[in-house]
Amino acid sequence: MGLVLKDCDWIVTQDPQRRILANASVRITDGRIEQVGRVNAASKDEVIDCRRKVLIPGLINTHTHLSMTLFRGYADDLELRDWLENKIWPLESRLTGDMCYQGALLGSLEMTRTGTTCFVDMYFHMEDVARAVDEAGLRAILSPGMIDKPDKTGTEHERQSTLKFLEYIHELHNPLLSFAVGPHAPYTCGPETLLWARDLAEKEDTLVNIHIAETRGEQAQFEKDGKGRVAEYLDRIGFLTNRVLAAHAVWLTKSEVKLFGQKGVRVSHSPVSNMKLASGGTAPVPEMWDAGVPVGLGTDGPASNNGLDMFDTMKMTALVHKNARWDPTIMNAQRVLDMATLDGARCIGREKELGSVEIGKRADLVLVDLRDPNLIPIHRKETVVSDLVYSANGQNVDTTIVDGRPLMVSRRFQKLDQDKIGEEVRSSIGQLIPQ
Amino acid sequence: MGLVLKDCDWIVTQDPQRRILANASVRITDGRIEQVGRVNAASKDEVIDCRRKVLIPGLINTHTHLSMTLFRGYADDLELRDWLENKIWPLESRLTGDMCYQGALLGSLEMTRTGTTCFVDMYFHMEDVARAVDEAGLRAILSPGMIDKPDKTGTEHERQSTLKFLEYIHELHNPLLSFAVGPHAPYTCGPETLLWARDLAEKEDTLVNIHIAETRGEQAQFEKDGKGRVAEYLDRIGFLTNRVLAAHAVWLTKSEVKLFGQKGVRVSHSPVSNMKLASGGTAPVPEMWDAGVPVGLGTDGPASNNGLDMFDTMKMTALVHKNARWDPTIMNAQRVLDMATLDGARCIGREKELGSVEIGKRADLVLVDLRDPNLIPIHRKETVVSDLVYSANGQNVDTTIVDGRPLMVSRRFQKLDQDKIGEEVRSSIGQLIPQ
Numbered sequence: 001m002g003l004v005l006k007d008c009d010w011i012v013t014q015d016p017q018r019r020i021l022a023n024a025s026v027r028i029t030d031g032r033i034e035q036v037g038r039v040n041a042a043s044k045d046e047v048i049d050c051r052r053k054v055l056i057p058g059l060i061n062t063h064t065h066l067s068m069t070l071f072r073g074y075a076d077d078l079e080l081r082d083w084l085e086n087k088i089w090p091l092e093s094r095l096t097g098d099m100c101y102q103g104a105l106l107g108s109l110e111m112t113r114t115g116t117t118c119f120v121d122m123y124f125h126m127e128d129v130a131r132a133v134d135e136a137g138l139r140a141i142l143s144p145g146m147i148d149k150p151d152k153t154g155t156e157h158e159r160q161s162t163l164k165f166l167e168y169i170h171e172l173h174n175p176l177l178s179f180a181v182g183p184h185a186p187y188t189c190g191p192e193t194l195l196w197a198r199d200l201a202e203k204e205d206t207l208v209n210i211h212i213a214e215t216r217g218e219q220a221q222f223e224k225d226g227k228g229r230v231a232e233y234l235d236r237i238g239f240l241t242n243r244v245l246a247a248h249a250v251w252l253t254k255s256e257v258k259l260f261g262q263k264g265v266r267v268s269h270s271p272v273s274n275m276k277l278a279s280g281g282t283a284p285v286p287e288m289w290d291a292g293v294p295v296g297l298g299t300d301g302p303a304s305n306n307g308l309d310m311f312d313t314m315k316m317t318a319l320v321h322k323n324a325r326w327d328p329t330i331m332n333a334q335r336v337l338d339m340a341t342l343d344g345a346r347c348i349g350r351e352k353e354l355g356s357v358e359i360g361k362r363a364d365l366v367l368v369d370l371r372d373p374n375l376i377p378i379h380r381k382e383t384v385v386s387d388l389v390y391s392a393n394g395q396n397v398d399t400t401i402v403d404g405r406p407l408m409v410s411r412r413f414q415k416l417d418q419d420k421i422g423e424e425v426r427s428s429i430g431q432l433i434p435q
Numbered sequence: 436m437g438l439v440l441k442d443c444d445w446i447v448t449q450d451p452q453r454r455i456l457a458n459a460s461v462r463i464t465d466g467r468i469e470q471v472g473r474v475n476a477a478s479k480d481e482v483i484d485c486r487r488k489v490l491i492p493g494l495i496n497t498h499t500h501l502s503m504t505l506f507r508g509y510a511d512d513l514e515l516r517d518w519l520e521n522k523i524w525p526l527e528s529r530l531t532g533d534m535c536y537q538g539a540l541l542g543s544l545e546m547t548r549t550g551t552t553c554f555v556d557m558y559f560h561m562e563d564v565a566r567a568v569d570e571a572g573l574r575a576i577l578s579p580g581m582i583d584k585p586d587k588t589g590t591e592h593e594r595q596s597t598l599k600f601l602e603y604i605h606e607l608h609n610p611l612l613s614f615a616v617g618p619h620a621p622y623t624c625g626p627e628t629l630l631w632a633r634d635l636a637e638k639e640d641t642l643v644n645i646h647i648a649e650t651r652g653e654q655a656q657f658e659k660d661g662k663g664r665v666a667e668y669l670d671r672i673g674f675l676t677n678r679v680l681a682a683h684a685v686w687l688t689k690s691e692v693k694l695f696g697q698k699g700v701r702v703s704h705s706p707v708s709n710m711k712l713a714s715g716g717t718a719p720v721p722e723m724w725d726a727g728v729p730v731g732l733g734t735d736g737p738a739s740n741n742g743l744d745m746f747d748t749m750k751m752t753a754l755v756h757k758n759a760r761w762d763p764t765i766m767n768a769q770r771v772l773d774m775a776t777l778d779g780a781r782c783i784g785r786e787k788e789l790g791s792v793e794i795g796k797r798a799d800l801v802l803v804d805l806r807d808p809n810l811i812p813i814h815r816k817e818t819v820v821s822d823l824v825y826s827a828n829g830q831n832v833d834t835t836i837v838d839g840r841p842l843m844v845s846r847r848f849q850k851l852d853q854d855k856i857g858e859e860v861r862s863s864i865g866q867l868i869p870q
Contacts (some may be wrong), residue, residue, distance in 0.1 A: 073822040074814050077753075077767040109740070110808040275754035277827070280761035306825040307809045315747075316754070318512075319710035323755070326715035332512040373545040374742045374829075376857050377864045381510050387508040390741040394809075395830030422811050428813045 001044045003363075003404060004030040008050040009370055010384050011036065014057050014341050014356035018334060019069050020381045026055060028363040036359055047408065052371050053398060054384060056337075057356050058117025058364035059310040060344030062268035063209075063247040063298025065123045066133075067095070069102030069110065070429060071303035080215060080277045088303065090126065091432060099428045100125035101132045106425050107308060108136030109416050112407045114309040114394025117364035118344070118354060120268070120298070122170060122182040122209050122244065127168050134174050139364060139409050141167065141348055143182030143209040146197070148190045166204065176403055179204065180245070185211040186230055187196075187218050191237045201243045207348065208241075214248035214278050215380035231256035240265055245347055247298060248275055250283040257284055261291030266347040269339070271320045271415035273300030282324040285331070297336075309394035314340050318389055333389035335362055367399035368392055436799075437464040438839060441842055443485040444805055446471065446630030449492050449776050449791035453769060455816045461490060463798040466839035471794055483844065487806050488833060489819060491772075492791050493552025493574075494745040495779025495801035497703035498644075498682040498733025500558045501568075502530070504545065505864060506738035514770030515650060515712045523738065527559065529867055535560035536567045537863045540856050541664065541673045542743060543571030546853065547831025547842045549744040552799035553779070553789060555703070555733070556681065557617045557644050562603050569609050572842050572850050576783055576797060577604065578617030578644040581632070583625045599604055611838055615642040615680070620664055622653050626672045636678045642783065643676075648691075649683035650714050666691035680782055682733060685709055685718040692719055696726030701782040704774070706755045707748055717759040720766070731779035732771075744829035749775050753809060768824040789840050802834035803827055 004027050011021040015035065025039040030272065041047065075087035100123065111119065120137040123129060126144040128388045133140045142163045146158045162181065181197040183189040183202075189197075201208045213219060213230050227233045231252055234240050242264025247268045250261070269283050288295050297317060299308050314336050321331040345355030353362050370378060374391055378384055400408040407414055439462050448471065460474040470854045476482065525589035535558065553574035558719060561579040579600045581593045597616065604614045612714040615640075616632040618624040621623065622630075636643045648654060648665050662668045666687055669675050677699025680770040685701045689694070695702065700799060704718050723730050734743050749771050780790030788797050805813060809826055813819055835843040842849055 058470075070812065072812065073818045073826055076821040076825055077764055083763075106808060106811055109442055113808050201515075221465040244596065272754065275758040278757040278765075280758070280760050282758075302826075306822070309809065309828070312747075312828070313749075316751070319707065319751070320755075320758070323710040323711040323715070323717075326713050328513055328514055328518075328711065328713040330713075358726075371853070371857060372830075373541060373548050373853065374744065376541055377505065377507065377860050379864065379868065383508045386511040387741070390511055391508055391737075393744070393747070393828050393830060395807075395828060418806070418808065421808075422806060425812055429814065433814065 001046065002027050002034065002042060004039055004041045004045045004047045004236060005050050005055055005365065006039070006041070006047050008053055008055040010054040010381065011357055012054060012056045012337070012384055012388065012417055013358065014337070014357050020384050024047070025050070026357065026365070028404045031363055033357060033359055033361050033363050036357060038170055048399060050367060053367040053369055054388070055357060056366050056368065056388065057341045058366050058400070058402065059115050059340045059357065060296060060348070061111070061116045061119035061299055061308065062245065062296035062344050062347045063270050063300055064119055064121055064308060065282060065301030066107035066119070066121050067100040067123050067125070067129055068301035068303040069107040070099060070425065070432065072104040072306045074306040076302065076306070083277070084087065091429070094432055095124065097125040097128040099432055101128035102421070102425050102428045105131040105134035105136065105416065105421050107302065108133055108138055109418060110308045110420055111138060112136065112400045112413065112416070113397065114311065115366040115368070115397040115400055116308065116310050117366065117400060117402045120121060120180065120209055120348060126165050130169060130177055132176060134172060135415070137176070137405055139176040139402055140424040141178050141180050141207065143180040145182045145184045146193060147184045147188045148193050159196060160201070168417055176347050178206065180207040180209045183208045184210045186234055187221060194234070194239045195239065198239055198241065206243070206247050208243050209245050212249055213251040216251050216281070219251045229256060231259055234262065236260055247413070248274065248283070250279050250281055252284060254287055255364065257287045257293065258291050260288065260293045266294045266296070267298050268347060269317065270298040270300040270315050273304040275316070275320065277304055285321060294343050294346035295339055296347035297339045310340055311393045333386040337385050363401055363404040365401045366397055368396050369398040372396050436481065437469065437477060437835050439472070439474055439476045439477070439480045439482045439484050440485050440490055440800065443488055443490040445489040445816065446792055447489060447491045447819060447823065448793065449772070450793050455819050457810050457816060460485070461792065461800070468792060468794055468796050468798050483834060485802060488802040489823070490792060491803065491823065492530040492776045493801050493835070493837065494549045494775045494792065495731060495783070496546070496554035496734055496743065496745055497680065497731035497782045498705050499733055500554055500736030500869050501542035501556050501636065502535040502558050502560070502564055503736035503738040504542040505534060505538040505860065505867065507703060507741045508779065509738065511741070513834050518712070526867060530559060532560040532563040534863045536563035537856070537860050539564040539567035540571065541849065542737065543573055544848065544853060544856055545743045547571065547835045547848065548832065549746065550801040550803070550832040550835055551743065551745050552801065552837045553836060555615065555644055555783060561600050564610055565604060565607060569607060569612060570850070572837055574837055576613050576615045576642065578615040580617045580619045581628060581763060582619045582623045583628050594624040594631060597635070607810045613641065614639065615644045617644045620646040620657060623671060629672065629674045633674055633676065633678070636859050641678070642680050643678050645682065647684055649838050651686050651716070654686045657810055664688060664691055666694055670694055670698065674714055679793055679850055683709065683718070685714050685716055687719060689719070689722055693726050695723065695728045701729045701731070703731050703733040703782060704752065705733040705735040707751050708739040710751070710755065712739055716719045717755055720756060729778050729781035729858070730774055731782035732774045739758055745775055746828045749824045755791055768821040771824050772820050790862040798836060798839040800836045801832055803831050804833040807831050813851050
């Protein structure tokens with residue numbers, strides 16, 4: 001029995017020719033896309049009517065901290081250091097696994113609602129996060145964050161936690177969930193931890209998920225400590241490989257960008273968070289493209305965004321670069337949609353399976369409702385992508401499908417209970433932050 | 436018979452103390468707010484259950500071109516001049532009144548959907564726009580755009596059109612609709628037209644709605660023409676008064692900002708459009724505040740945004756200024772919400788009647804749904820405003836009320852027919868742009 005997405009007004013395939021198909025359908029069997037265009041439905045197929053809808057590949061969020069939905073709106077408009085040290089860290093020290101589970105369920109609900117089908121996460125209590133995402137049915141790459149304390153106490157404990165989580169993921173037997181190593185950043189992890197992470201990623205054939213060059217303060221500290229430019233330092237110690245997924249990468253020189261290109265480093269760009277925390281500057285994304293660096297998009301954690309809506313991030317990405325370069329052509333809608341789909345898949349090494357609506361790929365698919373006032377009119381085939389990037393937002397998503405399984409249909413959640421999650425999150429917050 | 440908004444989780448009053456009320460209600464009679472807080476409902480009152488909702492003043496969009504919803508997504512990622520000359524102007528020359536009516540209905544639908552209750556518009560065929568807005572039930576200030584051709588042909592005709600529209604508005608007898616004079620810009624209108632506009636505004640006791648200093652190209656042209664700085668030129672000819680609502684005002688020097696302050700000029704800030712068209716730079720809004728200039732927010736026309744969602748504009752406003760100044764504290768959420776409500780009301784000289792939830796003010800009110808995943812959790816009273824600016828978007832709006840009349844309740848339009856408008860817009864587009 002298959003699932004047929006029938007008579008989509010448009011299908012934005014994101015195939016190599018970036019074809020947009022009019023009045024086309026998709027048939028899904030065993031979690032994969034089996035037919036695209038004209039479809040032969042079997043009598044037992046489940047059918048979703050896709051008239052007045054556009055079908056796109058599920059969006060890939062390459063950097064977030066899902067459980068931080070708990071801190072959404074808790075403390076805004078602050079300097080990064082003030083925000084972290086006086087607001088976020090004190091809360092994080094009191095987080096329990098169950099709270100992280102509730103936060104991850106809420107984050108999964110929001111991602112499903114807004115068309116994200118796959119994401120890369122780093123946080124604490126990752127077994128609880130994995131449990132929530134397993135329940136939600138999303139695809140994810142999960143990495144427990146590792147931080148070296150100045151006196152190195154806890155380093156061995158964090159390594160053991162990472163290995164324990166790796167085992168936990170293996171035992172879950174959920175093909176949608178995978179593991180990545182998560183050293184937090186070069187300024188919070190010493191070279192031994194970074195190289196341990198590199199070696200584990202090599203052994204497990206996976207990614208190293210790490211924050212690099214998010215703020216100018218970080219780079220200033222590196223120079224003060226006599227370690228020079230951060231990317232050059234990472235290369236010197238042998239850390240930079242094509243397994244590295246570098247989140248942020250704002251404060252890089254052109255030669256560091258080239259170094260990333262030579263080493264095959266991938267980048268997750270999170271402009272909303274960078275702007276909100278006033279990291280300053282704008283990540284050199286066009287230079288990364290020139291250097292052959294795959295660049296995906298991320299929302300970052302919901303406490304510094306304050307959401308998980310990749311449509312919002314797509315629009316902001318296009319706008320911030322146009323504004324920074326005084327050039328409306330520097331980043332067009334197609335390029336931005338590529339970042340949120342195909343390039344996101346390249347960032348996680350899954351471009352053969354994800355990121356486009358093509359026969360044989362996994363069926364991670366999203367329908368956007370074209371009856372909503374903000375998506376009228378659609379002028380012609382060539383403008384559909386522009387409408388998705390500049391006019392749409394995540395709330396226009398009507399249906400979200402991961403690996404062939406509908407998680408939301410006609411804006412109704414199929415697996416998660418929205419009201420229950422809301423109540424339980426409020427109760428978790430009540431325990432975490434007594435009023 | 437009154438209308439009671441009962442048991443709102445929160446009311447963001449925007450009163451002088453910026454009070455947030457918990458578990459509070461509002462009673463409306465004769466289009467005005469009669470009670471706030473604890474309410475004595477009469478037995479015949481209509482009641483809207485506002486649990487899990489937050490009540491805010493209706494948002495005020497101080498600059499748009501409503502009928503340009505027709506061109507949404509038609510041509511993006513282009514240089515401003517290329518966009519205008521090769522894409523937009525050729526279409527505009529073929530627009531009919533009926534098309535503008537359909538576009539304005541669609542725009543009204545989107546504004547109602549996303550919580551805008553009052554807006555300032557400039558375009559062509561304004562009688563048709565007025566007809567649509569009258570039907571939609573929104574509050575608006577409407578100005579027919581005036582442009583001097585180089586040979587001055589048509590100038591007299593445009594003046595007559597403006598006067599005819601003024602008469603049309605008087606005859607509509609709709610207290611929600613009012614007239615403003617609309618000379619397009621200093622670079623498209625000669626001094627005679629500008630002063631004619633000033634005098635008419637004085638006579639009619641209304642605003643002059645005009646674009647000033649949107650692009651650096653405009654300023655460069657002024658200097659090339661020997662007219663100097665644009666704001667100084669406008670002052671020299673006697674145009675700058677407290678009736679002027681200056682849209683954009685990006686490329687001003689500090690002394691021009693001070694001049695605006697001295698003359699009482701008001702500013703409409705449209706950051707999304709400025710970023711999308713890569714006008715370059717960022718409007719000097721903090722300097723405007725220092726100079727006492729009221730600054731409201733605008734979306735600009737939907738062809739350069741590509742929407743009318745003031746929540747999107749609020750978030751972008753906060754972020755672009757934080758990013759430009761490398762300072763997350765330069766523009767906080769409360770300040771941004773002020774711009775979208777009270778300062779918008781000041782921009783149109785209606786601060787005594789609009790912009791806050793206070794007894795005696797007109798009942799332009801919006802309910803936002805707190806059950807949506809992206810608005811969970813709300814931490815405490817003090818964070819509600821932050822949640823509205825950073826976490827919410829226009830699709831979270833549940834109910835929109837103008838002058839006491841519900842235009843949308845529980846996301847259902849009360850006056851407009853969404854599907855019919857969609858069909859008719861598509862048909863208008865078919866006539867305007869044969870495929």
